[in-house]
Amino acid sequence: MNGSDLPPFMGYLPPVVDGTLLELMNMSYPDYPPRAGRTGAQLSESRLLALDSLRLFFKEKPHQRAAEIVGEAVLRQTPFCLYLRNFGLGPRVYGARNDPYGLPQVVTLAGQFDNHMQRSLQAAVEPSLPVVGIQNPAGQSGPLPAFVLADEDWESLAALLVRNAGMIVIHFLGFTSGVLKELELIRAAGKQTSTLVVIEQEDPFAALKDAALLTGARRQEPVSIAGSLDDFPHRLLRQGDDGWQAVQANLAAMACESHAPPVDRALSLPPEFLPPEPLRNYCTDRSTEEYDRAHQLTDEKRFDEAEDVLYRAVAYAHWARYPLGRVMTLTALGQLSLIGFGAKGDAGSLLEMALDTCQEVRATSQTAAKMYPAIEQALGRLRAETEAKGKREIDAAGK
Helix, strand or coil: CCCCCCCCCCCCHHHHHHHHHHHHHHHCCCCHHHCCCCCCHHHHHHHHHHHHHHCCCCCCHHHHHHHHHHHHHHHHCCCCEEEEEEECCEEEEEECCCCCCCCCCEEEEEECHHHHHHHHHHCCCCCCCEEEEECCHHHHCCCCCEECCCCCHHHHHHHHHHHHHHEEEEEEEECCHHHHHHHHHHCCCHHHHHHHEEEEEECCHHHHHHHHHHCCCCCCCCCCCCCCCCCCCEEEEECHHHHHHHHHHHHHHCCCCCCCCCCCCCCCCCCCCCCHHHHHHHHHHHHHHHHHHHHHHHHCCHHHHHHHHHHHHHHHHHCCCCCCHHHHHHHHHHHHHHHCCCCCHHHHHHHHHHHHHHHHHHHCHHHHHHCCCCCCCCHHHHHHHHHHHHHHHHHHHHH
8 A cells, every 4th residue: 555665654643543544445445355245334334433533533632732731831830730651551552463354463452541540630630730741643542632742752842841840740660761761851850849650550451461362462561670769759559449549639639739830931842743744745645536536436426436435535634634635535425425325314424524624624724614614504404404304204293
């Protein structure tokens, strides 16, 4: 699927998102083995669910939210909380045995401890202080706003955030090179007394051993390095369900204390990580090509083929980070569902997704701004027809 001079597609989004896009792509080919035996309705339902999950993911915008929080804190000179953790506590991707069709697989093993911690921070700290984190683009998880950066770019941002954070929380699994660097940054800023270290006592992947065994995934732990937490006065061991209650109580107590505002009066925050430009350009071009081809197939009334091609186009648009392409392909899929298949329910779902995405980008795209009222009108007509049909059915049943 890749051009010969391009980097790989996978790895620039969380595995579950990349996997969804890859499956949309694969399912667009009639000879893809897992597609065999599926009815059109089953295929349509799975595709709509996949598209809606993608819509929700891209709507979250954790990096933008994190940048807004820190920018506001610096502007108003109000404190914020920084959340750091071992990367091993987040989701991790491993090679797995081939599926029944002989196709190579990967599996994502994601423990729940990081999610538990983030939700504890939401419940106990956010009423007093906003919280932000730092995440790898391929390992996003949890509800907190987080700066999304490549591995090689996190250190400079971490130094900036540590220097300006009023409160710091570390979810500690063990000493690794990354954790030692974070501790050094905190020491350099003199923030040990403003830091709560939650020491994880349980294996975050213990509950996933059966899944690893079934899939043939083999975990690879980061190298452990000697280190000390003796100069961090606020430490808490976490184990078992009661441990989470203690964590939340300690977080709440620390959040209510007085915390220093940012020391900087202005910050230059990094942009959100994006895949290499050649890859984005390639995917944008492919999305446009597939979109044009789908229109030609539709004109020739080859509706099934046109639908498959449009699903390839929408996958490429997501990989390209091309929101206008997502709007155009979703709109075309909605129109095709209506004109080619008479599937008003599917058409309504697709147009709703197109309208939602279009609303996000119409302020920055003239094309999207022009498309928005047309999509809104088409969706309005569908809704009016559905309501009228429902009323007729009720009237008929009452006679």
